Amino acid sequence: MSHSNTHHEVLIAVFQVRHFGDTAETPGRDPELGVLLWQRALDPQAGTWSLPGGRLRDDEELTASARRQLAEKVDVREVAHLEQLSVFSDPHRVPGPRTIASTYLGLVPITSDPQLPDDTAWHPVADLPEMSFDHRIMVVNAHARLAAKLSYTNVAYALAPAEFSISTLRDIYCAALGYQVDATNLQRVLTRRGVLTRTGNTAPSGRAGGRPPALFRFTDSRLRVTDEFAALRPPGQP
Template sequence: MQTGLPKFHSIFSVDCVVFGFEDGVLKILLVERNEEPFNGWWALPGFFVQHDEGIDYAAERILYELTGLRDIYMEQLYTFGDVNRHPEGRVITVAYYAMIRLSGKNELHPTSNIVKKAFWHPIADLPKLGFDHTEIFEKSLDKIKRKISYQPIAFELLPEKFTLTQLQNVYEAILNKKLDKRNFRKKMLNYGILKELDEKQRGVSFRAAALYKFDRRKYAKLFQKELSFMKD
């Protein structure tokens, strides 16, 4: 084995930018580190990839170990490979971004002791993060800003049943700008990928809004792969 392979080996890791939407605000998941380097600092959840696991699998495993989250939407973002990005040696990291429905009490249970805790933090005022994690976060935000305009990723942040206003709030939070309510609804409903339910919001102290769900089947049929959401 490894006949022609070189002698210099390196280490690689995975880091995850996990987006959640709560209180009308876009948040990401941070951990408080419990190890050098950057012990006590906040950082993205991330760890080393094992020799015998694929990187996509590693991303899922690491996210689970550091936060208790699993089975969520996740895509590879970019690979960061500067020689000096890790203070203790050459570590190349493959960054992933992920999205999750935050339904009230999403408890975060790290099962690994390499972090003290995991918590959600609004993206608006992120603190300084360890490593090059601020750069990784910024790249992931750019990515979803673009992606939300041609792939139905906004739904990953919402509960199964949602109102049009909630959906609009997700778009506004990601694009970081206000959208016109009438135009937004007209456009969104025109795509024909939402199913209106015979059900209304409950427990609100004002007029209850109609609930919708994303119709994956219609989406797949109408647009082989993508559509052009929210051009600007």
């Protein structure tokens, strides 16, 4: 039973590392971090892009609502990591009745390819379209949380395929962080923390030939803290 005129919605910033804009003329572009958005068809702010989500039902808790709405509204079911972020409670954040928003961070593996509705698409986090209400700052906050957790947890497992070469893992970290990461240093740090396990398999050699790269997997497929004091920083920063 509802006890007030205040509404409560759940909004999810779903991230995936993707290739945007590959064409015959510009193949092989570096992957980027993408966020899933749907385009509003009706006012207010028709034509702008919103995070997926919607009204919290009276009989459900927040995380269940987030998973339900991703499955029902944008057909995203393979969410490898989901965590609650912030609450947006400005009384004037949206027109009409006061609506409080609980935001979530969701991560989808690079290998997942959900069948999206026509009004839904992936957009590069570095080049967001015109967004609805306060949804842009929600994306910025979610990206900041992801970047921070990449430093001191194994959360990259939720963005990676089941097994991968170190160069592929480096590309995932570069895309998610927004700056370049050295592959050798990345392997050394993650190996020291016990994050990576060799699978015994190898990937095909590249065009230049050479030794086939070894394949790895994440040791754990659940979130854990690996170094609570660690901080990955862009090149040139102390």
